[in-house]
Amino acid sequence: MIGNITLGQYIPGESILHKMDPRSKIIWTVLLMVAVFVINTWQEYVIMGAFIALLLVISDIPVKQSLKGIKPLVLILAITAILNIFFVKGTPLVKLGPVMITYEGIISAVMLFFRLVMLVVAASLMTLTTTPMAMTDGIERMMKPLERVGVPAHEIAMMMSIALRFIPTLMEETERIMKAQASRGADFDTGSLFKRVKSFIPVLVPLFVSAFKRADELAEAMEARCYRGGRGRTRLKQIHFTILDLKASLAGILFLMILFGSRFLTNAG
Amino acid sequence: MIEFRDVYFEYGSQSVDQPVTQAINGVTERICEGEFVVVLGRNGSGKSTMARLMNALLLPTGGTVWVEGMNTSEGEMIWEIRKTLGMVFQNPDNQIVATTVEEDLAFGPENLGVEPLEIRKRIDEAARYVGMEEHMGHSPHMLSGGQKQRVAIAGILAMEPKCIVLDESTSMLDPRGRKEVLDLVRTLNRDRKITIILITHHMEEAVFADRVMVMDSGRIIMKGTPGEIFSRVDQLKEAGLSVPHVTQLMHELKFRGIVRGGTTLTLEEAEESLKGVLVKAERKADVIQDSAVTRESGEAIVRIRELTHIYMPGTTFERKALDGVSMDIMKGEIMGIIGHTGSGKSTLVQHLNGLLKPTSGSIEVDGLEYSSKILKELRQKVGLIFQYPEHQLFEETVYKDIIFGLTKMELPEEEIRKRVKRVLEILGLSEELLEKSPFELSGGQKRRVAIAGVLVMEPEILVLDEPTAGLDPQGSEEVFSFLTELNRSNGTTILIISHNMDYIAAYCDRIAVLNNGSLEMLDTPRRVFSHEERLHKLGLDIPEITRLFRNLKGSGYPVNDHVLTISEAVEEISGIVSGQGWDKGGMIL
Numbered sequence: 001m002i003g004n005i006t007l008g009q010y011i012p013g014e015s016i017l018h019k020m021d022p023r024s025k026i027i028w029t030v031l032l033m034v035a036v037f038v039i040n041t042w043q044e045y046v047i048m049g050a051f052i053a054l055l056l057v058i059s060d061i062p063v064k065q066s067l068k069g070i071k072p073l074v075l076i077l078a079i080t081a082i083l084n085i086f087f088v089k090g091t092p093l094v095k096l097g098p099v100m101i102t103y104e105g106i107i108s109a110v111m112l113f114f115r116l117v118m119l120v121v122a123a124s125l126m127t128l129t130t131t132p133m134a135m136t137d138g139i140e141r142m143m144k145p146l147e148r149v150g151v152p153a154h155e156i157a158m159m160m161s162i163a164l165r166f167i168p169t170l171m172e173e174t175e176r177i178m179k180a181q182a183s184r185g186a187d188f189d190t191g192s193l194f195k196r197v198k199s200f201i202p203v204l205v206p207l208f209v210s211a212f213k214r215a216d217e218l219a220e221a222m223e224a225r226c227y228r229g230g231r232g233r234t235r236l237k238q239i240h241f242t243i244l245d246l247k248a249s250l251a252g253i254l255f256l257m258i259l260f261g262s263r264f265l266t267n268a269g
Numbered sequence: 270m271i272e273f274r275d276v277y278f279e280y281g282s283q284s285v286d287q288p289v290t291q292a293i294n295g296v297t298e299r300i301c302e303g304e305f306v307v308v309l310g311r312n313g314s315g316k317s318t319m320a321r322l323m324n325a326l327l328l329p330t331g332g333t334v335w336v337e338g339m340n341t342s343e344g345e346m347i348w349e350i351r352k353t354l355g356m357v358f359q360n361p362d363n364q365i366v367a368t369t370v371e372e373d374l375a376f377g378p379e380n381l382g383v384e385p386l387e388i389r390k391r392i393d394e395a396a397r398y399v400g401m402e403e404h405m406g407h408s409p410h411m412l413s414g415g416q417k418q419r420v421a422i423a424g425i426l427a428m429e430p431k432c433i434v435l436d437e438s439t440s441m442l443d444p445r446g447r448k449e450v451l452d453l454v455r456t457l458n459r460d461r462k463i464t465i466i467l468i469t470h471h472m473e474e475a476v477f478a479d480r481v482m483v484m485d486s487g488r489i490i491m492k493g494t495p496g497e498i499f500s501r502v503d504q505l506k507e508a509g510l511s512v513p514h515v516t517q518l519m520h521e522l523k524f525r526g527i528v529r530g531g532t533t534l535t536l537e538e539a540e541e542s543l544k545g546v547l548v549k550a551e552r553k554a555d556v557i558q559d560s561a562v563t564r565e566s567g568e569a570i571v572r573i574r575e576l577t578h579i580y581m582p583g584t585t586f587e588r589k590a591l592d593g594v595s596m597d598i599m600k601g602e603i604m605g606i607i608g609h610t611g612s613g614k615s616t617l618v619q620h621l622n623g624l625l626k627p628t629s630g631s632i633e634v635d636g637l638e639y640s641s642k643i644l645k646e647l648r649q650k651v652g653l654i655f656q657y658p659e660h661q662l663f664e665e666t667v668y669k670d671i672i673f674g675l676t677k678m679e680l681p682e683e684e685i686r687k688r689v690k691r692v693l694e695i696l697g698l699s700e701e702l703l704e705k706s707p708f709e710l711s712g713g714q715k716r717r718v719a720i721a722g723v724l725v726m727e728p729e730i731l732v733l734d735e736p737t738a739g740l741d742p743q744g745s746e747e748v749f750s751f752l753t754e755l756n757r758s759n760g761t762t763i764l765i766i767s768h769n770m771d772y773i774a775a776y777c778d779r780i781a782v783l784n785n786g787s788l789e790m791l792d793t794p795r796r797v798f799s800h801e802e803r804l805h806k807l808g809l810d811i812p813e814i815t816r817l818f819r820n821l822k823g824s825g826y827p828v829n830d831h832v833l834t835i836s837e838a839v840e841e842i843s844g845i846v847s848g849q850g851w852d853k854g855g856m857i858l
Binding site: 012131132133161162164165168169172176177179180181182183184185186187201202205206209210213214217218220221222223224225226227228232233234235236237238 | 321324326348351352355356358360362363364365366367368369371372375376377378379380381382383384385388389392406408409410424425428619622624645648649652653654655658660661662663673674675677678708722723726
């Protein structure tokens with residue numbers, strides 16, 4: 001049943017990563033992801049991989065959980081890796097008619113594979129240690145300075161958290177409507193592509209109608225509870241940049257220095 | 270506390286040919302601090318509009334509304350008014366804003382600009398008060414309906430209101446959830462002196478009020494104590510309402526001159542006054558002789574054997590929803606399926622038309638066993654109507670919506686027209702509706718149109734999940750009467766999932782009781798409801814009338830304790846009182 005899926009995959013814990021300010025987590029996740037794209041030697045790969053593995057250990061998240069995010073990407077990973085194997089030119093290893101597998105191709109496929117895995121793990125490290133609420137809170141605070149140039153930071157964050165709140169509800173609703181229409185003879189699984197797309201109209205119309213109705217009622221409920229935008233609003237959970245974030249950031253900078261420092265060293269050597 | 274002075278409200282028209290709707294039609298009324306007021310009224314009587322006028326979600330188009338001396342039409346007091354007067358809405362899902370219970374409770378105080386430490390204190394206290402302190406970190410969609418409404422109430426308590434308005438907040442809940450919410454508001458009213466305004470169409474909820482108001486077409490047509498209101502049975506019926514079953518019973522007995530006195534509201538009162546007219550005597554245990562039992566020798570249209578269903582097997586969410594259920598459903602019977610939320614009722618019926626595939630065991634419907642090839646045929650044989658079926662309407666016109674399923678059956682146009690006409694007749698819908706958009710109709714009409722969409726396929730078996738949910742007493746009564754009609758005239762086998770034991774007792778031939786995915790009992794209503802203690806353990810009630818008679822018999826009075834409906838009860842009592850009942854125990858059965 002769809003309803004059982006917890007959103008945002010947050011796993012409660014007491015690790016340093018859990019306790020960090022969501023803002024520093026967001027910034028560092030972005031920096032790490034950029035770093036993953038920049039690295040290109042095997043030494044750098046090893047350092048990067050070791051660092052992410054270290055974070056994983058610190059976070060107390062079971063390895064299985066953090067790798068779960070890769071599952072849906074397996075097909076894409078496989079296709080890109082295979083394309084790399086066949087299309088990167090270089091020293092040929094095997095030749096099968098017009099198809100040629102090269103040494104460089106294999107190397108680049110392996111590297112690409114690890115690069116993507118590291119990306120996914122880095123990103124899920126953040127979502128697994130941060131509640132969706134804390135995440136939107138962090139985004140709101142980070143966008144706060146932009147309010148002066150007219151960016152509705154509070155509204156954007158509120159919209160994001162409401163979306164998060166209603167995704168499971170709407171998923172349940174979709175399932176229910178599909179079952180109801182199937183009981184009335186709707187057929188979602190057979191026929192041409194066009195026919196199948198068309199068969200979703202009986203699902204989409206009621207879904208939209210109900211989503212608008214929900215939006216209406218929710219707005220009313222929010223108003224009844226004195227909601228009037230971000231102004232003058234306090235928050236139950238204050239997020240603070242603590243000494244912990246400072247230490248973590250210093251560790252992060254140190255790591256980046258080692259990572260790219262090694263690049264100069266190998267270049268020099 | 271709250272005062273309406275000659276208030277009018279009309280909804281603006283959305284198109285040229287649509288007239289303005291006069292929702293409130295001259296209401297002058299005062300509600301005092303600490304009162305517990307229940308507002309009754311059929312669907313569309315204007316009671317929800319009343320609620321919205323109280324906290325300035327709507328502003329009167331004529332007259333004024335005052336809350337604690339503040340005029341709602343004067344914009345600057347609006348937040349103060351909403352802080353004083355909290356509102357709990359109907360749909361538990363659409364009023365929870367945040368992704369965790371804790372954050373949602375904090376939403377109100379945050380809006381008021383309360384300091385974080387103070388918010389913490391208030392929400393912890395409020396959560397404890399409503400008994401949700403252990404669910405603070407939970408995601409709202411994991412909670413039951415009753416729990417969600419308790420969260421909504423706690424969220425309002427954290428804003429320290431003086432008054433709470435509940436706008437049909439119990440109508441989407443099961444009996445257990447409804448009791449949770451009612452107990453809570455009664456305590457709030459008693460211990461904290463919070464004014465409660467409860468809007469509902471469940472008559473039993475009005476019994477505990479200090480004062481009851483009845484609304485119809487935007488006016489308050491009756492007001493008084495519950496006793497005064499429920500003594501006017503006929504007037505209430507005219508307003509599309511009913512009275513609690515015991516009240517109805519005593520009313521009819523009074524009409525026959527058997528009992529005297531004021532209006533009876535509770536079971537205890539009924540028991541007392543019946544003890545006054547009955548004489549204690551011995552009575553042999555009554556043997557249940559049900560005519561419906563003979564149906565067991567009929568022909569089974571559905572054969573279920575060792576049916577087991579497991580959701581999401583192999584994952585951490587794995588859940589056994591059905592566990593080895595075996596039963597036969599007889600051709601032409603009306604079967605009730607009862608069990609508390611999560612007992613497997615919905616899972617069971619979804620196997621009937623192949624929406625779910627058995628994990629193990631088998632189900633055979635009129636000779637068809639589940640396989641992807643026969644799905645189409647199966648779904649024509651078994652019509653399944655979900656809760657709130659009106660939520661699936663989607664076509665431009667009522668006609669197109671009704672024939673949606675038929676178009677897949679490749680029937681001639683003429684046959685389609687004929688079938689639609691027949692269905693409209695059974696459901697009591699007028700043909701003028703056919704060219705309207707389904708979204709223009711009233712709630713009750715929408716429900717019937719949605720049901721029509723299934724009936725036109727002329728299923729041999731019709732399955733309905735809570736067909737009366739959200740309908741007022743008159744609407745519910747109509748649903749059950751056309752179902753009986755359908756059963757009688759077309760011989761359609763009907764399965765009804767319902768929490769309403771009174772309807773189940775009155776209309777079903779047999780009842781299947783489910784608990785934790787297993788079949789606990791399968792028998793006639795009379796036999797099933799004779800196991801009061803056993804049902805109680807499963808979180809289920811017996812009809813109020815049956816309970817009354819069991820209590821009387823328990824106290825040594827010579828009554829048959831297998832009585833299920835009001836008319837049976839009236840017969841039984843008048844039979845005994847006129848002295849004929851002594852030796853003919855159980856004659857009416």
